[in-house]
Amino acid sequence: xxxxxxxxxxxxxxxxxxxxxxxxxxxxxxxxxxxxxxxxxxxxxxxxxxxxxxxxxxxxxxxxxxxxxxxxxxxxxxxxxxxxxxxxxxxxxxxxxxxxxxxxxxxxxxxxxxxxx
Numbered sequence: 001x002x003x004x005x006x007x008x009x010x011x012x013x014x015x016x017x018x019x020x021x022x023x024x025x026x027x028x029x030x031x032x033x034x035x036x037x038x039x040x041x042x043x044x045x046x047x048x049x050x051x052x053x054x055x056x057x058x059x060x061x062x063x064x065x066x067x068x069x070x071x072x073x074x075x076x077x078x079x080x081x082x083x084x085x086x087x088x089x090x091x092x093x094x095x096x097x098x099x100x101x102x103x104x105x106x107x108x109x110x111x112x113x114x115x116x117x
Contacts, residue, residue, distance in 0.1 A: 002083040010077045011070035018065045019084055027058045036086045046072030049085055
């Protein structure tokens with residue numbers, strides 16, 4: 001689903017801004033809403049969602065607001081009604097973490113780049 005801005009905001013290069021959508025939702029238990037960038041804004045204007053995917057958990061009841069960041073070189077103005085991001089709803093599994101020893105694996109403690117070329 002597309003998210004639309006309810007305010008006019010000028011995004012200066014390199015400065016994140018919070019942009020309101022005017023929407024509130026109640027995400028069911030066991031699900032999350034994920035806010036993602038719009039590919040057209042990213043390609044044409046360098047506008048992205050820096051924390052993508054932004055997670056909206058089942059307990060949140062406030063307005064959906066989107067953090068936008070202008071990676072371009074010139075200011076970009078968001079107008080009322082502009083599509084600024086997308087949101088999807090996805091199921092997730094809740095886990096219970098247990099303290100204890102980990103089992104061995106082939107990778108072990110190898111970090112970035114240790115699993116291949």
